[in-house]
Amino acid sequence: MFSKQILSVLAAAGVASAASSSNICKQDTFTINSQADITDLLSCTTLTGDVVIGNQTDATLDFTGIKVIDGDLSLLNNNLVSTLKSDTTTEISGAFHLQNLTTLSTLSFGDLTSVGSINWVSLTALDVLTFTAGIKSAKSIVVSDTFLSSLDGLDVASADTININNNRRLVSYSSSLGNLTTLLNINANGLDLQVSFPELIWIANMTISNVSSFDVPSLKVVNGSMRFDSNFFTSFNAPNLTETTSGDISFVSNAELTNITIPMLTTIGGGFLIANNTAMDKVTGFPKLKTVGGAVNMRGNFTDIELPALNDVKGAFDIVSTGDISSSCSTFKKLAPSSQGGGGQIQGKYTCDSNNAEANSDTNPTSTGSSSGSSATGSSGNGNAAAGISVNSLAVLGLAGVAVIAQML
Ligand SMILES: *[C@@H]1O[C@H](CO)[C@@H](O)[C@H](O)[C@H]1NC(C)=O
Ligand SMILES: *[C@@H]1O[C@H](CO)[C@@H](O)[C@H](O)[C@H]1NC(C)=O
Ligand SMILES: *[C@@H]1O[C@H](CO)[C@@H](O)[C@H](O)[C@H]1NC(C)=O
Ligand SMILES: *[C@@H]1O[C@H](CO)[C@@H](O)[C@H](O)[C@H]1NC(C)=O
Ligand SMILES: *[C@@H]1O[C@H](CO)[C@@H](O)[C@H](O)[C@H]1NC(C)=O
Ligand SMILES: *[C@@H]1O[C@H](CO)[C@@H](O)[C@H](O)[C@H]1NC(C)=O
Ligand SMILES: *[C@@H]1O[C@H](CO)[C@@H](O)[C@H](O)[C@H]1NC(C)=O
Ligand SMILES: *[C@@H]1O[C@H](CO)[C@@H](O)[C@H](O)[C@H]1NC(C)=O
Ligand SMILES: *[C@@H]1O[C@H](CO)[C@@H](O)[C@H](O)[C@H]1NC(C)=O
Ligand SMILES: *[C@@H]1O[C@H](CO)[C@@H](O)[C@H](O)[C@H]1NC(C)=O
Numbered sequence: 073m074f075s076k077q078i079l080s081v082l083a084a085a086g087v088a089s090a091a092s093s094s095n096i097c098k099q100d101t102f103t104i105n106s107q108a109d110i111t112d113l114l115s116c117t118t119l120t121g122d123v124v125i126g127n128q129t130d131a132t133l134d135f136t137g138i139k140v141i142d143g144d145l146s147l148l149n150n151n152l153v154s155t156l157k158s159d160t161t162t163e164i165s166g167a168f169h170l171q172n173l174t175t176l177s178t179l180s181f182g183d184l185t186s187v188g189s190i191n192w193v194s195l196t197a198l199d200v201l202t203f204t205a206g207i208k209s210a211k212s213i214v215v216s217d218t219f220l221s222s223l224d225g226l227d228v229a230s231a232d233t234i235n236i237n238n239n240r241r242l243v244s245y246s247s248s249l250g251n252l253t254t255l256l257n258i259n260a261n262g263l264d265l266q267v268s269f270p271e272l273i274w275i276a277n278m279t280i281s282n283v284s285s286f287d288v289p290s291l292k293v294v295n296g297s298m299r300f301d302s303n304f305f306t307s308f309n310a311p312n313l314t315e316t317t318s319g320d321i322s323f324v325s326n327a328e329l330t331n332i333t334i335p336m337l338t339t340i341g342g343g344f345l346i347a348n349n350t351a352m353d354k355v356t357g358f359p360k361l362k363t364v365g366g367a368v369n370m371r372g373n374f375t376d377i378e379l380p381a382l383n384d385v386k387g388a389f390d391i392v393s394t395g396d397i398s399s400s401c402s403t404f405k406k407l408a409p410s411s412q413g414g415g416g417q418i419q420g421k422y423t424c425d426s427n428n429a430e431a432n433s434d435t436n437p438t439s440t441g442s443s444s445g446s447s448a449t450g451s452s453g454n455g456n457a458a459a460g461i462s463v464n465s466l467a468v469l470g471l472a473g474v475a476v477i478a479q480m481l
Pocket of ligand 4: 275
């Protein structure tokens with residue numbers, strides 16, 4: 073009420089256009105139910121407060137004229153709006169929150185470059201983004217259950233969280249992301265999704281599922297865990313990755329995967345799990361891997377496993393193959409705990425088993441494999457079961473993405 077009065081005073085005095093380079097209007101909430109409500113605000117260049125669009129509105133809502141929204145912009149549970157746009161807005165400092173919109177098909181913010189966070193969930197008619205300048209800055213990006221085939225226009229250099237799930241038509245996601253501090257989750261999108269982060273240097277946790285390629289040519293450090301489940305790629309290569317500082321590396325149920333190559337990797341802070349990637353018969357892409365902070369667990373159709381630099385495994389070492397790996401086993405046996413006749417480089421229990429037809433049936437073996445280890449159970453337990461994100465709960469995260477996101481808001 074208060075600022076509406078100010079606005080009319082300004083408009084009446086003809087101040088609005090004169091001051092159009094910076095005219096700040098302040099209100100807790102700007103409620104928009106029609107284009108006319110927006111027109112009433114066009115003497116403002118900055119809206120300080122949250123902009124909330126109601127559920128009984130015109131089909132087109134055009135914010136052109138407003139430069140900055142210093143607050144949230146939200147449009148929820150609406151089946152009337154088909155076009156939401158602005159040709160002048162450069163910044164939304166709070167959340168850009170769009171959820172449960174069945175008719176929104178045009179989202180066009182040509183000048184928008186900076187957003188506090190993006191939460192776009194259940195936008196089932198949205199098939200294209202028109203973000204010509206492109207969003208360069210957002211702390212968190214959640215895009216879930218949309219009809220988008222590309223995320224061009226969302227290209228941040230750095231973020232806390234990026235969660236892209238259940239976008240069934242999404243086939244490409246390429247970003248100049250340089251680092252990410254909390255979690256990257258990509259899950260249950262289009263069946264031929266190609267992901268590329270050519271400039272990514274370090275990343276906290278990442279969980280990647282159902283993608284057909286994943287390129288991280290510059291990645292040096294994973295601060296948390298790196299998990300790949302049920303992807304469609306045939307090879308994974310991280311040429312510059314040297315370590316995961318505290319988390320796991322895991323590849324589970326990637327049916328077509330034949331080749332994992334991480335030539336510079338020396339340290340895995342957590343556990344090392346390779347399971348049920350049935351096309352993979354050789355594990356030979358880790359020539360420098362020296363230290364594993366958790367357990368080493370491998371299950372698969374292997375004939376050859378080589379970890380020539382390995383000399384410190386804090387947890388158990390447990391390898392089971394459907395094929396004959398006896399020659400690999402005799403090499404690894406030399407690293408077994410002294411109680412098992414080895415040199416003690418492996419601190420937990422050593423197991424190496426050939427010709428076991430059931431090798432692929434256990435895709436989360438840490439709980440059994442390492443708990444029989446002695447003093448090393450602490451760190452090996454941390455390995456694959458890291459703080460509750462198990463391989464199984466990842467699927468839930470993706471499928472229940474909408475619910476998870478709702479809790480994050
Ligand atoms: C519109 O929003 C109001 C307040 O949130 C809600 O009570 C009402 O059910 C909504 N109407 C429709 C059609 O969704
Ligand atoms: C989605 O929005 C519609 C109105 O467009 C509403 O009737 C429905 O309850 C909303 N669904 C959810 C899950 O909030
Ligand atoms: C994160 O990445 C951005 C973009 O590459 C870069 O400007 C910034 O310095 C990086 N921050 C850290 C802490 O590495
Ligand atoms: C992750 O590791 C990189 C490289 O060691 C470091 O610069 C960065 O600060 C770490 N980030 C976090 C969130 O710990
Ligand atoms: C990675 O996720 C685990 C489990 O949620 C958490 O404990 C850890 O702090 C995260 N690491 C980073 C660097 O965010
Ligand atoms: C890989 O690391 C080397 C050495 O740090 C660096 O010179 C090279 O540019 C990196 N490659 C990529 C693709 O980032
Ligand atoms: C092994 O992977 C296949 C897909 O390649 C999947 O169908 C099967 O359920 C997985 N097995 C287990 C035990 O997870
Ligand atoms: C595995 O991939 C690496 C890196 O792309 C490549 O150099 C190597 O030749 C591949 N190995 C096999 C057996 O295909
Ligand atoms: C992997 O081994 C299982 C069990 O012996 C077998 O049924 C399956 O056909 C093998 N898969 C491949 C791709 O070799
Ligand atoms: C997608 O990945 C999840 C595991 O994160 C898996 O359960 C699901 O079967 C996969 N879907 C397809 C179509 O591969």
